[in-house]
Amino acid sequence: MGFGTKSIFCILSTLALLSFSKFVLLKPITFLILPLVIVYLFSLVYNHSKNLPPGPFAIPIFGNWLQVGNDLNHRLLASMSEVYGPVFLLKLGVRNLTVVSDPELANQVLHTQGVEFGSRPRNVVFDIFTDNGQDMVFTIYGDHWRRMRRIMTLPFFTNKVVHQYSFMWEKEMDEVVGDLKVDENVRIKGIVIRRRLQLMLYNIMYGMMFDARFRSMEDPLFIEATKFNSERSRLAQSFEYNYGDFIPILRPFLRGYLDKCRDLQKRRLAFFNNYFIEERRKIMAANGENHNINCAIDYIIDAQMKGEITEENVLYIVENINVAAIETTLWSMEWAIAELVNHPTVQRKLRDEIKAVLKGEPVTESNLHQLPYLLATVKETLRLHTPIPLLVPHMNLQEAKLGVYTIPKESKVVVNAWWLANNPKWWKDPEEFRPERFFEEETGTDAIAGGKVDFRYLPFGVGRRSCPGIILALPILGIVIAKLVSNFEMKTPPGVEKIDVSEKGGQFSLHIANHSTVVLEPIVG
Numbered sequence: 450m451g452f453g454t455k456s457i458f459c460i461l462s463t464l465a466l467l468s469f470s471k472f473v474l475l476k477p478i479t480f481l482i483l484p485l486v487i488v489y490l491f492s493l494v495y496n497h498s499k500n501l502p503p504g505p506f507a508i509p510i511f512g513n514w515l516q517v518g519n520d521l522n523h524r525l526l527a528s529m530s531e532v533y534g535p536v537f538l539l540k541l542g543v544r545n546l547t548v549v550s551d552p553e554l555a556n557q558v559l560h561t562q563g564v565e566f567g568s569r570p571r572n573v574v575f576d577i578f579t580d581n582g583q584d585m586v587f588t589i590y591g592d593h594w595r596r597m598r599r600i601m602t603l604p605f606f607t608n609k610v611v612h613q614y615s616f617m618w619e620k621e622m623d624e625v626v627g628d629l630k631v632d633e634n635v636r637i638k639g640i641v642i643r644r645r646l647q648l649m650l651y652n653i654m655y656g657m658m659f660d661a662r663f664r665s666m667e668d669p670l671f672i673e674a675t676k677f678n679s680e681r682s683r684l685a686q687s688f689e690y691n692y693g694d695f696i697p698i699l700r701p702f703l704r705g706y707l708d709k710c711r712d713l714q715k716r717r718l719a720f721f722n723n724y725f726i727e728e729r730r731k732i733m734a735a736n737g738e739n740h741n742i743n744c745a746i747d748y749i750i751d752a753q754m755k756g757e758i759t760e761e762n763v764l765y766i767v768e769n770i771n772v773a774a775i776e777t778t779l780w781s782m783e784w785a786i787a788e789l790v791n792h793p794t795v796q797r798k799l800r801d802e803i804k805a806v807l808k809g810e811p812v813t814e815s816n817l818h819q820l821p822y823l824l825a826t827v828k829e830t831l832r833l834h835t836p837i838p839l840l841v842p843h844m845n846l847q848e849a850k851l852g853v854y855t856i857p858k859e860s861k862v863v864v865n866a867w868w869l870a871n872n873p874k875w876w877k878d879p880e881e882f883r884p885e886r887f888f889e890e891e892t893g894t895d896a897i898a899g900g901k902v903d904f905r906y907l908p909f910g911v912g913r914r915s916c917p918g919i920i921l922a923l924p925i926l927g928i929v930i931a932k933l934v935s936n937f938e939m940k941t942p943p944g945v946e947k948i949d950v951s952e953k954g955g956q957f958s959l960h961i962a963n964h965s966t967v968v969l970e971p972i973v974g
């Protein structure tokens with residue numbers, strides 16, 4: 450007798466027993482429990498006949514939600530994978546969550562079955578922030594995504610763009626170095642460097658997008674842009690709305706939260722439109738048919754004028770760059786700086802490498818490839834502190850196979866990229882910040898040079914939905930770190946032994962919990 454038949458037999462005998470017992474007749478409460486028992490037994494049969502991935506026992510309506518809670522972060526999911534295996538399934542109310550923690554299965558989700566798992570799940574808050582998928586990052590896999598990704602590639606994600614803008618990036622970074630050198634407090638008490646680096650990154654991204662620049666950290670438009678983006682991040686990243694997403698009957702209780710999201714989104718999009726996009730439209734219109742393409746948004750508006758995308762899509766491309774590009778790169782910089790302060794020998798080795806190879810020439814995008822220790826330091830930062838530890842969630846529109854298991858259609862599928870890169874099964878002393886690992890024990894893999902994909906190391910994902918911004922993020926991170934270590938000795942403030950590298954996570958992000966105060970002592974000579 451197979452399991453299915455056995456279970457049906459079990460259901461029938463349980464029902465028979467219950468219906469004949471005095472207990473049923475006497476206790477009305479049984480009428481409440483009985484349906485739950487039936488649902489549970491049927492779900493057992495269903496799960497086994499479908500061969501769903503293993504997972505904790507799920508109760509009706511709530512599934513596993515009451516057991517696992519809201520904060521489904523990379524560490525909790527990693528510890529669950531030790532119990533349930535490299536792929537497991539959580540039922541969260543009406544949603545299914547499949548968690549993948551194995552390089553070969555990650556290869557299947559992201560690469561060999563990239564089409565099947567290439568969509569993004571929706572949720573009540575993201576539906577508001579993307580107007581039901583008008584954007585690119587969170588939209589399902591299909592024609593709209595393909596068109597948006599193609600249109601964004603040429604003005605943002607090519608080598609030509611990198612070469613065109615790297616001079617501007619380097620200038621922005623030199624300004625940071627200049628500002629830090631003239632401020633005496635920086636070398637005595639130290640500063641929280643985040644805000645200054647944030648201004649630099651806004652200037653880099655807004656320069657590429659709109660040919661625009663914020664004058665200083667006090668520029669009212671800069672203050673407004675950062676406020677809008679951080680509020681958007683807070684509302685979207687919070688775990689506090691999960692209950693309404695998992696259990697639709699609870700959604701009325703989310704009304705206040707969702708109204709807040711709608712209000713913010715309206716004001717934020719109007720801000721992008723009125724101050725930046727409309728400005729570019731005016732400049733383009735003044736030049737008529739022969740308008741020049743001076744920045745990314747000109748190219749994108751041009752695509753809209755040719756009827757390839759809508760006006761709303763243009764706005765959502767701007768919104769996506771604000772969300773995807775700036776904070777991710779900024780978090781990585783903060784992690785790198787904190788680790789460098791805590792590891793002065795790594796700073797010294799970086800300095801030695803730069804001196805020996807470049808012999809006094811400045812670090813630029815075009816000579817970065819000559820600095821393998823610098824590249825390994827960036828790589829090690831993203832391994833230990835993966836900024837998007839579970840990648841952006843994937844989703845299968847149809848029922849799909851993953852290994853021997855069946856993944857129900859429209860499941861949220863997350864790849865635990867942080868655990869792939871920090872599991873002691875695959876890495877020696879993974880908790881150590883040690884760029885040398887890529888020259889010592891990792892030499893046989895795609896450690897530095899590229900080539901065959903190493904599915905243990907996926908901070909940018911891989912495959913169709915991988916991060917197209919990697920082409921900008923890696924050189925930006927490399928040059929910033931190189932400029933900081935060449936110009937400054939980075940230290941803890943007086944009385945502090947180590948920078949606190951505790952982490953704080955959201956639905957998609959992992960950042961440093963306390964923005965570090967760092968002393969930067971200029972290097973003379």
Ligand code: HEM
Pocket residue numbers: 559585586587598605769770773774775777778781836837840841842843908909910911913914915916917918919921922
């Ligand atoms: C250190 C910095 C960055 C990290 C760690 C990072 C990481 C990621 C990850 C993990 C994904 C999702 C991959 C997946 O779902 O499989 C992603 C998607 C994306 N990233 Fe990045 N990213 C960074 C910087 C950037 C930058 C600078 C840009 C743009 C200028 C950018 C634009 C995007 C876009 C548009 C997507 C969505 C791709 C799609 O859905 O097709 N990212 N990024």
